[in-house]
Amino acid sequence: MMSAEKRKRTMSRIRSQSKLENRITKALWAEGYRFRKNVRTLMGSPDIAIQKYRVVIFIDSCFWHMCPTMATGRKAIRNSGTGSSGGTWSATGK
Template sequence: MSRSENMSRIRGKDTQPEFKVRRALWAAGLRYRLHDRSLAGNPDLVFPGRRAVVFVHGCFWHCHEGCSNFRIPKTRSEWWAAKLARNKERDAKVRSELEAAGWSVLVIWECEVADSVRLDELMHELKLLPHKL
């Protein structure tokens, strides 16, 4: 299978890590909206009453530094480095836009999804955020 064929099969939403996070949050009694296009960056999970959003980032696509799942491919390295740098810049811009609009932004990485302790921490962070008055 060629690289382009392989990369074309990678989805941008409804990924397995995202489903795991969604199941854990739903089981904890937290209700959310999915992929709100009216917000910058189309967050994966939106908690309107808490003014909080959650992004479930893939370690490769969002340059998770120090993660074993992130390394730049050996073929066309310069192109991949530039593309992934643009992704990282866009993530920072989206985060600052959301925070400036009064939203709390939480990021959970693909490699953290398997860690049930991290998912518990995320649920506690979301429950601590104030409800809309």
């Protein structure tokens, strides 16, 4: 048997990819975008980071499918001051 602390450490090391993540990365690569996956040096450890354009992408399947257990309390907030045609979005845990 593993202790709770050791199990948490072990499980946090598992890096799985969703079908949605695979589809997006293949499409980006086919379009010529080069990126890094799961960059731990960036805040939030984004799923995809395109460093050339300073863009990060977070892929949360439960968010898009409106999963009631994972999306509870999440709100998409548009950052102000970016104009109507552009901008960034973030998900908050509040």
